Amino acid sequence: MSNVVVVGLQWGDEAKGKVVDFLSQDAEYVVRFNGGNNAGHTVVVGNETYRFHAIPVGVLNPDAVALITDGVVLDLEVFASELTELKERGITADKIKISGNVHIIMPWHKRLDGLEEAYKKGNKVGTTGRGIGPCYADKASRIGLRIFDVIDPEILPVKLGEVLRLKNDIITKVYGGEPFDYDEVLAQYLVYGELLKPYVADTAAMLYDASADCRRVLFEAAQGALLDIDKGTYPFVTSSHSVSGGAACGTGVGPTAIDRVIGVVKAYTTRVGAGPMPTELFDEMGDVIRENGHEYGTTTGRPRRCGWFDAVCARYSCRINGCSAVAVCLLDVLDMPEIKICTAYDIDGTKTGLFPTKPETLAKAKPVYETLPGWNCDISGVRSWKDLPEKCRNYVRRLKELLGCDICMVSVGPRRDQSIVLDSEMLSL
Numbered sequence: 510m511s512n513v514v515v516v517g518l519q520w521g522d523e524a525k526g527k528v529v530d531f532l533s534q535d536a537e538y539v540v541r542f543n544g545g546n547n548a549g550h551t552v553v554v555g556n557e558t559y560r561f562h563a564i565p566v567g568v569l570n571p572d573a574v575a576l577i578t579d580g581v582v583l584d585l586e587v588f589a590s591e592l593t594e595l596k597e598r599g600i601t602a603d604k605i606k607i608s609g610n611v612h613i614i615m616p617w618h619k620r621l622d623g624l625e626e627a628y629k630k631g632n633k634v635g636t637t638g639r640g641i642g643p644c645y646a647d648k649a650s651r652i653g654l655r656i657f658d659v660i661d662p663e664i665l666p667v668k669l670g671e672v673l674r675l676k677n678d679i680i681t682k683v684y685g686g687e688p689f690d691y692d693e694v695l696a697q698y699l700v701y702g703e704l705l706k707p708y709v710a711d712t713a714a715m716l717y718d719a720s721a722d723c724r725r726v727l728f729e730a731a732q733g734a735l736l737d738i739d740k741g742t743y744p745f746v747t748s749s750h751s752v753s754g755g756a757a758c759g760t761g762v763g764p765t766a767i768d769r770v771i772g773v774v775k776a777y778t779t780r781v782g783a784g785p786m787p788t789e790l791f792d793e794m795g796d797v798i799r800e801n802g803h804e805y806g807t808t809t810g811r812p813r814r815c816g817w818f819d820a821v822c823a824r825y826s827c828r829i830n831g832c833s834a835v836a837v838c839l840l841d842v843l844d845m846p847e848i849k850i851c852t853a854y855d856i857d858g859t860k861t862g863l864f865p866t867k868p869e870t871l872a873k874a875k876p877v878y879e880t881l882p883g884w885n886c887d888i889s890g891v892r893s894w895k896d897l898p899e900k901c902r903n904y905v906r907r908l909k910e911l912l913g914c915d916i917c918m919v920s921v922g923p924r925r926d927q928s929i930v931l932d933s934e935m936l937s938l
Contacts, residue, residue, distance in 0.1 A: 517733035518826035520780040524838035526550025539567020542759035544731030580759020606710040609657040645748035713761030725938035728756040745784025772832040785872040788816035820911035825864035834917035851876035
């Protein structure tokens with residue numbers, strides 16, 4: 510048995526999708542366990558580029574079962590659109606299975622997301638506006654609609670009516686917005702219910718049986734660990750558990766069934782949305798990294814905030830995720846004469862290697878940099894560790910020292926084949 514969790518160690522966008530795709534070629538089950546379509550995973554195979562928001566990356570492996578489990582919130586419009594696109598590109602969706610416990614992102618969630626964000630004015634979180642937070646809020650308030658409700662034509666009209674009355678009151682009386690029409694929403698989601706029925710399954714039981722039968726299971730996290738609702742930089746976080754522990758609570762698989770955790774980092778640091786980011790660069794170098802790395806959101810298209818590698822936050826993430834090893838991605842972007850690494854913070858004159866999750870404290874953190882010579886050449890065509898420039902290998906070795914965790918893979922480009930494996934045993938399923 511080999512149950513492996515892949516999780517991002519920064520503020521998302523670390524190229525988890527590429528690492529999951531690389532590993533999923535040997536997987537029998539690929540499991541999405543948190544988040545919604547606010548996450549975007551881009552995968553490049555040969556000359557083909559695939560962008561996923563709702564469906565697990567593992568669907569590209571025709572022999573793998575792709576599961577969407579309890580911890581996910583699902584936008585059925587996005588799910589239906591991705592299904593159609595995959596089928597048009599010759600990708601079978603027959604092995605997608607969805608837990609009936611998955612909560613549905615309803616139209617009012619998206620509207621409320623925008624209204625609530627606008628209401629915050631100067632204290633905006635910087636959400637994607639996809640309705641993720643309001644959907645998880647309804648889940649916690651026990652008024653959410655789930656897949657089980659949508660596929661039942663007798664239950665859906667009743668529950669929809671109860672919830673929509675409340676939501677329309679909030680939209681109209683609190684925010685002065687336009688209400689939703691009950692009949693229109695009901696008709697739309699009755700259609701979605703019929704679409705969903707073939708995909709609904711007891712995913713927790715499937716995963717229990719898979720583990721008992723020593724199947725190869727890969728768990729795919731959305732967002733990054735620093736956006737976790739509990740362990741991230743609250744309130745500038747997502748609304749789900751994006752740490753490795755989310756693989757247990759979001760699927761029904763016990764934590765003792767998870768064998769390894771592969772963390773993923775960029776060779777530098779990025780962030781989307783609001784919130785403190787100690788190594789953010791506001792000069793020309795920040796622009797260079799953004800353009801070289803094509804740092805624009807898969808989901809929103811927003812330009813990402815870019816900076817040097819922050820070893821303080823990445824080391825914190827390695828600890829809270831219990832990482833077995835780390836994959837370093839986008840190493841090819843740092844094709845420059847000189848590179849900096851943040852090894853500590855200076856907070857009010859005190860040097861520390863600890864990561865503060867209190868945003869007011871983190872906002873005061875000044876990065877303490879170490880400067881390394883860069884390799885200043887194109888490495889995107891390199892396919893072995895020994896062929897990388899020595900300065901490049903020294904950079905990776907330094908990251909290993911600072912993280913206190915082995916490096917199992919480095920990525921030198923977006924394609925699946927632009928991956929250099931350093932520890933094949935750690936990456937085996």
